[in-house]
């Protein structure tokens with residue numbers, strides 16, 4: 001390890017301790033709610049799937065829970081926090097939410113949540129449950145993970161404006177999935193999965209190992225889980241027309257009602273993107289709110305139930321200490337200006 005790397009590591013640790021300690025101090029002054037958003041909880045990996053979806057190691061997940069507890073946060077269900085907001089009561093409470101519906105929620109996060117007796121919310125991509133197929137998006141990432149760069153490049157060139165000097169495949173593929181041509185994305189995904197030799201049997205095995213089953217959901221529901229919706233197939237909503245947007249939201253609500261029991265009350269935005277259609281459809285579907293990935297604490301001036309901020313937790317936990325710290329400082333500064 002070079003001198004520069006050692007210095008960087010040391011300053012990183014010092015900053016982490018600084019943010020940690022100041023947050024504990026400031027939390028007692030600010031006393032505002034926080035909603036956390038996690039995706040996968042699993043051992044770190046460099047796979048495109050994990051880098052694109054986002055992950056936190058079980059150990060770091062525990063550290064974040066302890067951090068919130070040391071700051072004096074009480075963990076409550078999302079609905080309880082929303083009720084508090086509605087009556088204008090802003091307390092030091094935290095809500096833990098997960099997006100998507102990966103099996104590692106059951107395998108790695110759920111035992112920790114049970115140990116600490118913490119209620120939690122899953123914003124579920126409803127087509128994943130008991131599925132024998134991979135979601136289009138995950139199939140694309142997994143195929144890219146299996147293929148050599150040269151093979152991926154030749155396929156990408158046929159379906160996108162790929163140039164060989166691309167710096168980060170993860171960023172590039174992010175742009176591809178946000179392109180407007182849904183048919184082209186599906187064709188690209190199909191070509192990739194054929195090249196990666198993901199046959200029906202392999203896909204079934206992958207889907208079974210990767211996604212939650214209705215049985216696992218049922219068990220978690222009796223131990224603190226509330227299921228909400230994250231859409232049926234996780235398409236970027238702002239690229240869909242009104243009818244497709246409605247279908248994505250309404251079919252996911254129907255799935256939860258018919259297959260898992262109970263009516264969802266909240267929707268979380270795939271990729272965090274939204275527009276007027278989305279808000280209108282969510283409202284007319286009878287849902288009470290929309291969870292975003294707008295990274296903020298919840299204060300009287302920032303809250304709108306159809307634009308609820310959530311702070312995303314990934315594996316670099318210094319970032320979470322830093323974000324919380326930043327919003328505490330911002331809140332105090334704004335109060336002093338009034």
Ligand SMILES: [Zn+2]
Nearest residue numbers: 099100270271
């Ligand atoms: Zn998602």
